[in-house]
Amino acid sequence: MLLLECPYCGVKADETELTPGGEAHLKRFGPGSTDEAFEEYLFLRPNPKGVHFERWRHAHGCGKWFLAARDTATLEVFGTYTAQTTEPPEHIIDAIRAKRPDWSQA
Amino acid sequence: MRRYSAFAIAREAARHHQGWERAWKSPAPKKSYDAIIVGAGGHGLATAYYLGRNHGIRNVAVIEKGWLGGGNTGRNTTIIRSNYLQDPSAAIFEKARSLYETLSQDLNYNIMFSPRGVMMLAQTEHELRGWQRTAHANKLQGIETEFIGPKKVKELCPIINLDGPRYPVLGALWQARGGTARHDAVAWGYARACSDMGMDIIQQTEVTGVRRDGGKVIGVETTKGFIGCTKLGIVVAGHSGVLAEMAGFRLPIESVALQALVSEPIKPCMDVVVMANTVHGYMSQSDKGEMVIGGGADGYNNYTQRGSFHHVEETVRALVETFPIISRLKMLRWWGGIVDMTGDRSPILSTTPVENCFINCGWGTGGFKAIPGSGWAMAELMAKGHSPLAEEFSLTRFREGRFIDESVAAGVAH
Ligand SMILES: Cc1cc2nc3c(=O)[nH]c(=O)nc-3n(C[C@H](O)[C@H](O)[C@H](O)COP(=O)(O)OP(=O)(O)OC[C@H]3O[C@@H](n4cnc5c(N)ncnc54)[C@H](O)[C@@H]3O)c2cc1C
Ligand SMILES: [Zn+2]
Numbered sequence: 001m002l003l004l005e006c007p008y009c010g011v012k013a014d015e016t017e018l019t020p021g022g023e024a025h026l027k028r029f030g031p032g033s034t035d036e037a038f039e040e041y042l043f044l045r046p047n048p049k050g051v052h053f054e055r056w057r058h059a060h061g062c063g064k065w066f067l068a069a070r071d072t073a074t075l076e077v078f079g080t081y082t083a084q085t086t087e088p089p090e091h092i093i094d095a096i097r098a099k100r101p102d103w104s105q106a
Numbered sequence: 107m108r109r110y111s112a113f114a115i116a117r118e119a120a121r122h123h124q125g126w127e128r129a130w131k132s133p134a135p136k137k138s139y140d141a142i143i144v145g146a147g148g149h150g151l152a153t154a155y156y157l158g159r160n161h162g163i164r165n166v167a168v169i170e171k172g173w174l175g176g177g178n179t180g181r182n183t184t185i186i187r188s189n190y191l192q193d194p195s196a197a198i199f200e201k202a203r204s205l206y207e208t209l210s211q212d213l214n215y216n217i218m219f220s221p222r223g224v225m226m227l228a229q230t231e232h233e234l235r236g237w238q239r240t241a242h243a244n245k246l247q248g249i250e251t252e253f254i255g256p257k258k259v260k261e262l263c264p265i266i267n268l269d270g271p272r273y274p275v276l277g278a279l280w281q282a283r284g285g286t287a288r289h290d291a292v293a294w295g296y297a298r299a300c301s302d303m304g305m306d307i308i309q310q311t312e313v314t315g316v317r318r319d320g321g322k323v324i325g326v327e328t329t330k331g332f333i334g335c336t337k338l339g340i341v342v343a344g345h346s347g348v349l350a351e352m353a354g355f356r357l358p359i360e361s362v363a364l365q366a367l368v369s370e371p372i373k374p375c376m377d378v379v380v381m382a383n384t385v386h387g388y389m390s391q392s393d394k395g396e397m398v399i400g401g402g403a404d405g406y407n408n409y410t411q412r413g414s415f416h417h418v419e420e421t422v423r424a425l426v427e428t429f430p431i432i433s434r435l436k437m438l439r440w441w442g443g444i445v446d447m448t449g450d451r452s453p454i455l456s457t458t459p460v461e462n463c464f465i466n467c468g469w470g471t472g473g474f475k476a477i478p479g480s481g482w483a484m485a486e487l488m489a490k491g492h493s494p495l496a497e498e499f500s501l502t503r504f505r506e507g508r509f510i511d512e513s514v515a516a517g518v519a520h
Contacts, residue, residue: 001415002406002414015406015416019405020405020406023360036505039504042504043358043449043504043505044356044357044358045347045357045358045359046347046351047357047360047361049345049347049361049409052407054406054407072361072407072408072410074410075408075410
């Protein structure tokens with residue numbers, strides 16, 4: 001069972017308390033953008049086997065969206081952070097690098 | 107290849123079963139092939155088979171990182187049906203279902219196709235209307251299905267509880283020609299037939315890179331070195347994103363875990379397949395007597411072939427309500443597979459941005475039933491560059507907004 005700490009209320013919640021929300025840090029494209037950019041934003045996903053940044057909602061808790069860095073091949077969680085950011089914060093990157101020296105950010 | 111037959115069993119019995127040949131060879135890879143298929147699951151092997159049988163392309167290798175049929179093909183709950191809503195789906199799934207009917211004879215390998223009938227319960231008003239709509243759509247598609255009332259449901263499946271407290275059974279979509287087959291045998295049967303045509307099935311060999319030259323594929327890097335090819339077919343289900351990255355493009359796919367479990371064997375009590383989509387559970391009884399149970403997929407990206415406990419609990423809870431008889435059954439085995447989900451819950455059979463590189467993926471939670479039809483279409487696509495069955499399933503449909511929306515139609519994994 002996945003355990004993720006909600007960065008807002010500090011609760012260590014198991015996955016039954018949370019709703020997964022897919023890939024994080026998507027760059028949004030709307031009217032006026034190219035078909036390629038729109039397709040990329042709406043559909044195309046790196047779907048990595050390894051480090052993945054993703055959205056979760058503390059659905060049965062504070063109800064807020066937060067972000068997590070997790071390894072999809074091992075289920076290891078590197079950390080969670082608040083959603084008010086367009087890229088993963090430094091301490092999360094450091095936590096990943098410490099455990100995955102070969103990892104490079106796409 | 108020596109044919110299997112009743113006579114062969116008698117002959118081998120008389121000489122203490124010393125004379126059986128290996129079902130397929132395990133050759134070392136050649137330097138290059140006309141076509142390489144990555145992934146020896148059902149879809150990859152069927153693609154190779156129809157490349158040889160329908161298009162005369164036999165200089166083919168199927169490269170598999172584990173053992174053949176060890177991916178989702180060997181992990182699924184084997185439901186076969188073709189009662190989809192959209193025309194392109196109905197066409198390819200019905201092609202598959204009809205090929206399944208004679209596959210044992212075609213391959214000279216008993217795949218144990220059992221057209222015992224598949225029943226999809228309607229347990230809410232919404233679902234009732236949905237299945238009635240599908241029954242109408244199927245009529246127009248020439249696919250034999252029927253919407254049946256609760257009485258008929260009980261007749262066909264006496265162990266069902268029609269008036270469960272949460273979700274009473276209001277009727278069902280019934281496809282009498284649907285059913286199950288032996289999943290391993292499908293992979294083994296195709297593998298044996300491919301090997302017999304002189305194709306190389308190369309197991310325990312992982313593809314680690316896709317080599318290109320000027321936007322065109324020229325071969326693959328593997329753990330046994332470089333192997334050249336004129337055409338490449340990527341058929342790796344949950345690992346499609348990983349292979350696409352090697353080839354330099356992205357897919358509209360996310361990989362998640364889907365689980366299943368089987369009970370201890372019990373006496374025959376259910377001779378149809380029942381799917382209860384609203385409560386996310388489905389069940390059938392295997393020939394060994396085990397109750398084969400599946401449910402919904404996990405919601406987050408996962409490559410571990412392990413799922414979460416609470417999904418199993420959800421599934422089993424719902425099924426106990428629908429089939430009270432199973433409440434004290436012990437479960438024997440529980441496993442997961444990594445399924446490749448697209449946004450519209452329909453597969454991708456397509457050319458790719460890389461020339462001569464084709465992809466077959468996105469079958470997600472429901473591709474076992476499609477294996478023969480998918481292989482048929484993929485082989486045609488690879489041999490000729492286009493296939494009527496595959497046309498609507500191209501990668502470009504997402505950009506062009508031509509979705510083949512089956513998520514509304516099915517709503518649950520199977
Ligand atoms: C629990 C569960 C229940 C299901 N129930 C049903 C059902 O009832 N009915 C139904 O129709 N469908 C069902 N499905 C879906 C069905 O199993 C799949 O859609 C289908 O088996 C996919 O077949 P495939 O050949 O595409 O993939 P797979 O059988 O997964 O084969 C892909 C192969 O590619 C190999 N591979 C991956 N990466 C590499 C690499 N780099 N190099 C070489 N080889 C590689 C893998 O090892 C694997 O053997 C279920 C799936 C699961 C997990
Ligand atoms: Zn919270």
